Amino acid sequence: MEGVDYLADERKKAQFDVDEMKIVWAGSRHAFEVSDRISKLVANDPGFSKEERTMLPRKELFKNTLRKAAYAWKLIIDLHLSEEEAEKLRCFIDEPAFIDAHWVLTSCLTLIFAYAKLLLWAQRNNRKGGCPWPTRCKFGCYAQTELGHGSNVRGLETTATFDPQTDEFVIHSPTLTSSKWWPGGLGKVSTHAVVYARLITDGKDHGINAFIIQLRSLEDHKPLPGITIGDIGTKFGNGAYNTVDNGVLRFDHVRIPRDQMLMSVSQVTKVGKYVQFDVPRQLLYVPMVDVRQTIVADASTALSRAVCIATRYSAVRRQFGSQNGGQEIQVIDYKTQQSRLFPLLASAYAFRFVGEWLKRLYTDVTQRLQAKDFSTVPEVHACTAGLKSLTTTATADGIEECRKLCGGHGYLCSSGLPELFAIYVPACTYEGDNIVLLLQVARYLMKTVSQLGSRKKPVGTIAYMGKLEHLMQCRFDVEQAKDWLKPSVILEAFEARAARMSVACAQNISKFDNPEEGFAELAADLVEAALAHCQLIVVSKFIEKLQQDIPGKGVKQQLEVLCGIYALFLLHKHQGDFLGTGYITSKQASVANEQLRALYSQLRPNAISLVDAFNYTDHFLGSILGRYDGNVYPKLYEAAWKDPLNESDVPDGFHEYIRPLLKQQLLQTARL
Ligand SMILES: CC/C=C\C/C=C\C/C=C\C/C=C\CC/C=C/C(=O)SCCNC(=O)CCNC(=O)[C@H](O)C(C)(C)COP(=O)(O)OP(=O)(O)OC[C@H]1O[C@@H](n2cnc3c(N)ncnc32)[C@H](O)[C@@H]1OP(=O)(O)O
Numbered sequence: 001m002e003g004v005d006y007l008a009d010e011r012k013k014a015q016f017d018v019d020e021m022k023i024v025w026a027g028s029r030h031a032f033e034v035s036d037r038i039s040k041l042v043a044n045d046p047g048f049s050k051e052e053r054t055m056l057p058r059k060e061l062f063k064n065t066l067r068k069a070a071y072a073w074k075l076i077i078d079l080h081l082s083e084e085e086a087e088k089l090r091c092f093i094d095e096p097a098f099i100d101a102h103w104v105l106t107s108c109l110t111l112i113f114a115y116a117k118l119l120l121w122a123q124r125n126n127r128k129g130g131c132p133w134p135t136r137c138k139f140g141c142y143a144q145t146e147l148g149h150g151s152n153v154r155g156l157e158t159t160a161t162f163d164p165q166t167d168e169f170v171i172h173s174p175t176l177t178s179s180k181w182w183p184g185g186l187g188k189v190s191t192h193a194v195v196y197a198r199l200i201t202d203g204k205d206h207g208i209n210a211f212i213i214q215l216r217s218l219e220d221h222k223p224l225p226g227i228t229i230g231d232i233g234t235k236f237g238n239g240a241y242n243t244v245d246n247g248v249l250r251f252d253h254v255r256i257p258r259d260q261m262l263m264s265v266s267q268v269t270k271v272g273k274y275v276q277f278d279v280p281r282q283l284l285y286v287p288m289v290d291v292r293q294t295i296v297a298d299a300s301t302a303l304s305r306a307v308c309i310a311t312r313y314s315a316v317r318r319q320f321g322s323q324n325g326g327q328e329i330q331v332i333d334y335k336t337q338q339s340r341l342f343p344l345l346a347s348a349y350a351f352r353f354v355g356e357w358l359k360r361l362y363t364d365v366t367q368r369l370q371a372k373d374f375s376t377v378p379e380v381h382a383c384t385a386g387l388k389s390l391t392t393t394a395t396a397d398g399i400e401e402c403r404k405l406c407g408g409h410g411y412l413c414s415s416g417l418p419e420l421f422a423i424y425v426p427a428c429t430y431e432g433d434n435i436v437l438l439l440q441v442a443r444y445l446m447k448t449v450s451q452l453g454s455r456k457k458p459v460g461t462i463a464y465m466g467k468l469e470h471l472m473q474c475r476f477d478v479e480q481a482k483d484w485l486k487p488s489v490i491l492e493a494f495e496a497r498a499a500r501m502s503v504a505c506a507q508n509i510s511k512f513d514n515p516e517e518g519f520a521e522l523a524a525d526l527v528e529a530a531l532a533h534c535q536l537i538v539v540s541k542f543i544e545k546l547q548q549d550i551p552g553k554g555v556k557q558q559l560e561v562l563c564g565i566y567a568l569f570l571l572h573k574h575q576g577d578f579l580g581t582g583y584i585t586s587k588q589a590s591v592a593n594e595q596l597r598a599l600y601s602q603l604r605p606n607a608i609s610l611v612d613a614f615n616y617t618d619h620f621l622g623s624i625l626g627r628y629d630g631n632v633y634p635k636l637y638e639a640a641w642k643d644p645l646n647e648s649d650v651p652d653g654f655h656e657y658i659r660p661l662l663k664q665q666l667l668q669t670a671r672l
């Protein structure tokens with residue numbers, strides 16, 4: 001029945017102020033108000049409908065995305081939306097688009113150009129200043145990855161050879177494997193690209209540098225001479241990421257002016273002299289750090305969507321246990337359902353808070369960079385790489401778990417979960433393969449351990465290594481379940497586990513004559529140590545959040561429950577680490593599990609309200625199973641009839657393929 005709230009009884013059970021929790025989730029009252037307003041604007045505008053997305057053929061799908069993007073830009077201008085509102089608009093339109101790369105890169109490149117300015121780039125290049133990145137009337141993409149190399153950035157093959165005769169770089173793709181491959185927005189739309197290529201002057205290879213290159217005519221959109229571009233083909237899932245034109249690009253001796261090299265870390269003079277500035281080369285990689293921190297912030301949005309769908313549906317769905325003709329049991333009341341669903345709900349909140357923290361860390365680093373302080377770059381690289389890896393892996397796995405939590409109906413596109421998974425899962429690969437990124441964290445950890453004896457004190461997220469002596473010896477000495485609720489106890493457990501795993505790896509590497517050989521041999525253990533370190537960061541940032549003043553009846557208490565679930569679930573899942581490093585005994589692990597079960601029971605009455613606090617519209621959720629009103633069955637039934645296959649009772653192909661078979665069968669039966 002329309003207008004009935006099937007989840008009303010669930011909502012009455014809440015023991016906290018949901019409106020205040022919405023503000024905690026959004027980050028501030030202002031952020032909540034902007035999100036609320038823009039999400040409703042999108043939801044109420046038929047121009048942003050997503051209903052048929054999974055049924056459209058690729059060409060139509062792509063054209064529809066172009067239409068939406070153009071419409072969104074028109075709205076931004078007509079409604080004078082601020083940058084913050086425009087960013088929310090992009091989020092709630094909920095369609096990966098060519099425009100994403102442009103959107104993010106505009107800010108990345110503003111940053112690169114901030115360094116460039118700082119490094120007197122403008123004067124050295126005899127330019128009047130100003131950012132040549134095309135933010136207006138032109139579209140850009142980020143062309144780093146090649147067919148043959150993605151993770152190994154140093155192995156890229158595209159060349160940029162300086163010609164002092166003409167004061168130009170000659171950009172060339174010398175092999176098939178040097179074709180740029182994957183950049184989003186490249187295939188059909190971008191007019192310009194940031195291209196990573198090997199810089200060659202006077203026959204000498206100076207490694208990878210970035211160049212801004214025009215790809216297409218601004219008149220007729222055709223590729224410029226010497227440039228070959230296309231789309232790389234259909235990707236995983238219906239609809240999903242196929243709204244984006246990931247592309248292939250080849251250069252045949254394309255000439256660009258010298259000042260289109262991004263000269264933030266080095267410079268080529270008019271006479272072809274290569275000059276390396278007194279700054280870390282890693283500054284070239286800062287765009288990746290920027291996008292990775294955005295991906296961490298986005299993970300909680302993707303996971304919370306899936307969790308919202310699975311939680312609401314778990315309260316609607318009933319199976320078994322009917323007594324005297326009464327209703328069956330809501331599947332959310334099964335302990336197995338709770339033990340799979342509630343840690344994901346807790347993870348969504350945990351990722352929200354660690355994402356907020358990472359943004360602050362990144363802002364701090366960018367301010368330091370402006371002041372030529374590069375000291376925190378390694379830490380922000382380790383944090384963004386590690387947290388990108390942890391949050392995207394957990395989110396992709398979490399979305400798939402939510403699909404299973406919804407049983408058969410979760411497999412229907414109308415549940416919203418298959419498409420959400422298909423769109424999200426490449427996050428485990430783009431912006432750095434998750435294992436490759438954890439290995440970067442491991443390098444940072446091994447470096448930290450090796451420097452412990454020196455005067456360099458570990459600070460920031462690695463500060464806990466400063467109390468290594470204590471962490472290597474301490475033992476968990478409490479026995480009661482409720483002791484596991486103390487933040488100091490949880491923190492020490494995670495610190496001791498992370499420190500001990502890192503030290504064990506360092507000791508094992510030291511047994512090899514060649515440390516690089518040791519690192520390669522122990523890579524699997526190193527990845528686990530890196531993960532333990534990243535999990536410690538997430539847990540500690542959740543605990544830090546709880547130390548803030550959090551208004552609203554019962555809000556803090558709910559967050560404490562969620563924090564306990566997040567930490568104790570990890571402890572349960574990685575029991576082997578905690579037991580193996582000797583910090584806890586098996587009895588203490590079993591007591592922790594007892595506490596975890598108690599927390600699930602405390603969370604249960606609040607589950608629906610905790611997902612309501614995400615404040616998602618039905619449009620954004622895009623799921624019949626996750627509808628706010630819980631009116632699942634009639635809407636599923638209705639949606640089935642909208643499938644193109646149901647347009648006629650007799651399907652196309654009946655006369656060619658089914659009828660002859662039927663006839664044959666009839667004949668055979670007659671012969672018998
Ligand atoms: C463009 C984005 C568009 C849109 C985003 C929009 C919204 C966000 C939400 C969704 C995302 C949507 C779309 C995604 C689009 C995807 C884009 C891409 O995928 S772009 C391509 C990304 N590619 C990678 O990430 C490649 C991964 N590989 C690497 O990063 C490096 O090569 C590697 C880290 C593996 C290092 O290899 P190695 O050869 O060992 O390194 P090197 O010798 O060059 O340097 C080592 C030295 O440098 C330090 N370091 C490495 N990386 C960084 C860094 N990023 N920042 C700072 N420092 C870094 C490293 O620690 C080491 O230091 P030491 O020598 O030990 O001191």
Ligand SMILES: Cc1cc2nc3c(=O)[nH]c(=O)nc-3n(C[C@H](O)[C@H](O)[C@H](O)COP(=O)(O)OP(=O)(O)OC[C@H]3O[C@@H](n4cnc5c(N)ncnc54)[C@H](O)[C@@H]3O)c2cc1C
Nearest residue numbers: 142143144145149150151182183184426429430431432435
């Ligand atoms: C949807 C999508 C959008 C993208 N958008 C862009 C874009 O806009 N611009 C752009 O430039 N690129 C883009 N990419 C490319 C992306 O950044 C790369 O695919 C990614 O960095 C992984 O590199 P790879 O494909 O070379 O994987 P590989 O490195 O070939 O990975 C293959 C396997 O090898 C393993 N492996 C690799 N190296 C190591 C190692 N050292 N130690 C242990 N294991 C290792 C990996 O873990 C993985 O299991 C995009 C990719 C996707 C899927």
